[in-house]
Amino acid sequence: MDGPQIRLKLVLDKLGIPSNVSTLENRICIQKAIFLAKCAGADLGYSYNWYIHGPYSPELTSDYYLMDNDLSCGDPDYQKYELVPSLDPNLERAKNIMEKPSGVDLSKTEWLELVSSIIYWQKSTGNKTETKSILKSEKNALFKDFDTAFERINECGLLPS
DSSP: OOHHHHHHHHHHHHHTOOOOOSSHHHHHHHHHHHHHHHHTTOOOSOOOEEETTEEEOHHHHHHHHHHHHHHHTTOOGGGGOOOOGGGHHHHHHHHHHHSOOTTOOSOHHHHHHHHHHHHHHHHHHOOHHHHHHHHHHHOTTTGGGHHHHHHHHHHTTOSOO
């Protein structure tokens, strides 16, 4: 297992996200969790663009398939490494935003998609009204929880200034 895949595995473990990529739901969770980690200050170097389920990184896709293949073949290399402790506060901030508030009926995957989409568009537009309009159009099924998600993102300090 190479460095990027080792870092990815260690970060996913720290965030409590399964590294198995056999389902679309798992792959969406990985994409959103690593995006949120980046926004919280634990940048693994992936760039993101907009795609069907929100922020998406083709480079991350490549790395998680390589990681999954290595793990399927029994590669234990990642067990020899630890993340630098300075990442802990950033990963905790990411974990905090990943926790759904009570009263939100979305699945974990949908919640991650909603909060990461809000952050993505808020960074792009810098305007809550415009972000809200885009999300109403792009993520209508998730939109009912926009205000709760926006508030949660703000509480966790992940809204761009």
